[in-house]
Amino acid sequence: MRIEFNKVCNELLIHEQVIDKEKILELKRISKKGVKETIVSDIYNVILSLLQSMDYSKLVQTGKLIDLFIEFNNKFLNTKGYFNTNLSRKKKAPYFYIMMFAMDLCTKYAVLLEILGLPGESFKYLIKGYDPLHVTYCKDLGTGDLVLNPERYEEFEKDWIMFISSKVPLVRQNYMRREALNMRLRLVLGDINNEGYSKYVKNQFYITLGVFATPEDIRYLSNAALVLSKYYNDIDFVKTVLDQAISDLKKQLNIELQKKSSDAFDIAYTLFELERNISHALTAAQSLDASQMDREQRVFGDQLRHKLTLLGNELQFDEMRIRNSFEGFLNLINSIFKDEIYNKIARQRHSQVIIDTVIHCINNNRADLALELAYQWKTNHKYESNPNEAIILAIANLNNEHVYYLIDQQHEFSALQVSSELNSNEIIRLQSEIEGAWMVILEDPDTFYYDTDLMGRNNVNVSNDYENKLIDFYGLNALKKILVDLPKNVEIRFFELSWSNTPIIPMLVGEIGRSISALTSNKPYVQRSIKKVLIWCDPEDNLYFGQNEKDYIVSILNSFQIEPLIFNGSKECIKSKFIQHYSSNDYDLIWIMCHGSFDSDDPTKSLLFVEKDNPITAKELSDISPKDRMDRRLLVLNACQSSVSSVRYNSMGFTGLGTMITSEGQSVIGHLWSVDSRASAVFGTLLLKNLMCTAVWTEAMVETIITLRQENERIIDSLKEIVKDFSLITPYTTLQLRDLYFSCSSIIYI
Secondary structure, rough: OOHHHHHHHHHHHHOOOOHHHHHHHHHHHHHOHHHHHHHHHHHHHHHOOOOOOOHHHHHHHHHHHHHHHHHHHHHHHOOOOOOOOOHHHHHHHHHHHHHHHHHHHHHHHHHHHHHHOHHHHHHHHHHHHOOOOEEEEOOOOOOOOOOOOOHHHHHHHHHOOOOOOHOOOOHHHHHHHHHHHHHHHHHHHHHHHHHHHHHHHHHHHHHHOOOOOOOHHHHHHHHHHHHHHHHHHOOHHHHHHHHHHHHHHHHHHHHHHHHOOHHHHHHHHHHHHHHHHHHHHHHHHOOOOOOOOHHHHHHHHHHHHHHHHHHHHOOOHHHHHHHHHHHHHHHHHHHOOOOOOHHHHHHOOOOOOHHHHHHHHHHHHOOOHHHHHHHHHHOOOOOOOOOEEOOOOOOOOEEEOOOEEEEEOOOOEEEEEEOOOOOOHHHHHHHHHHHHHOOOOOOOHHHHHHHHOOOOOHHHHHHHHHHHHHHHHHOHHHHHHHEEEEEEEEOOEEEEEOOOOOOOHHHHHHOOOOOOEOOOOOOOOOOOOOEEEEEEOOOOOOOHHHHHHHHHHHHHHHHHOOOOOEEEEHHHHOOHHHHHHHHHOOEEEEEOOOOOOOOOOOOHEEEEEEOOOEEHHHHHHHHOOOOOOOEEEEEOOOOOOOOOOOOOHHHOOOOHHHHHHOEOEEEEEOOOOOHHHHHHHHHHHHHHHHHHHHHOOHHHHHHHHHHHOOOHHHHHHHHHHHOOOOOOOOOOOOOOOHHHHOOOOEEOOO
């Protein structure tokens, strides 16, 4: 067994080779023969090597290896009685280091995920850094633990404190690494349960400052100070604690500058964020030394340089200087993150760069430049005006009282500012109810608490209220007046800063009857005429209305002399077959009817259930999307949450199923939330008929949405013109398809 195990480990350590699932399964098979300390140690060393390489292409499989390691580790420690609460701490002590290394491995992986820009996924592994026995909650299955087990958490904490008190440096350093990440994630995900202050009070006794301070100490104090400033600055006794933390950071900065340590950059950057004093920013910039800095510091260093460029540009606007600085940062991102998906995640992670740039341009009456650079950030290509397109940027997060629209059509630029008595909090509250989601507003501590019983429950009853408030807050009536005056032959491409995941596009489409798509790629290729079609239907044998939809769309295709290739049900829908056909360039239209699930913690793991119990991830789909042909096919994802995209970091919606697999060669139609199966079948039937009868795909979306926005009787008449025996809805059907929840869930990414 030992020789067999070593062989697999050696294969895993060949960095030129992608770690595949089969080798991990092989390790699992070997482990069933017995879990020994040497096996746990060897897997630990494999993972540590992968983490130190920071190779993002192996990120997913590294996570699977860590899960396997934790499983092995827990089994081994269980055989030694480590989890026996009756065992004395003295007898458990020899095995604490093994448990600590398991926790620290989870923390190190969580740190890597946070650096990349996946804070939710980072939090999952941070939790395992507190309790490796914790089972991550799965919202789709409703299994796992929503919160830490308090008894185990207390036991593990006592072990940590005992060894820290014994003055073991490595233990304290690992502990502070975990706590530093805990504070960092509170800045992004919110100060859940308002525990930031109490955690700082507890942990400040374990911080070492002065010449013996470690990078973990410095990052902990820096992150903690930012948390106290962000969430507790209006509480007098906390402000005193914060002032002391800032004072400690300033003293430590002088020490790190004398040592010429790269940690000086982290401290100075933090002090700049806390006090907005330009001298701190200059100190941080002057301390930059590429030879000493890690990848994260290089990116934040360049982000700081761009910030200083904008600050230095206040007195006299210098367009070329702004462009050069902005493009320099974008080039750095492109040089580090060569994988398309991880590049998008990195741009999402550093959205503050484009937000600062857009604000600066607008404040200097250069909204046209703001639109150009926002387009470049979104598509990773320079903006070139197209006479057949109008580009619209909606900006709703610069000011809680106003929404801005920047519009360009063949270099004829216009801007619109609308105001509302509503604020974004009211929109987000209703959005959470419609989507059955938990939307946290970092500036509103009341949203840090959530009734988990509401998770996944779509409240259709708030549709009308949600629609009216969206119209009011986004000033859609004023925007409509501008859009209807655009030339009739112009395609409207719409994007947001920040992406809101709201149905603004389908609402506008239904009101003005104009083609509007979600801008995703730079210059989409010419769309293909639909001749060859793949249908993938109901892989889990539980979509009754999906079967109806399949029959209807096959009938429509047959009427146009098209015989689609159909995979139907669990016996035919096999993932390997799906990959084979999806990756082919042969199809002009791929139509998928299955379950979908958006993963807000790691959108690359968002799922399409193309096979029973064997879904495919968004990252897998992106990797196999065809890229060779110079024309564009259409992918219809008639599945839940297939157009949902991440709203974290106030970004542009870079990550989600639909947006991650849209390219110049593929447009995607999907849904913004979990959809009603009957309504989605109606949508699919109407959409395909319009696709076959309309020259442009976006115009087919217009016709479909306009029909769905009518009363049920009119919709039924339209359906019976397509399929005479259509019976999915009747005049007595209780659901009203014109309600926003049913009629405005779909958008097209181009």
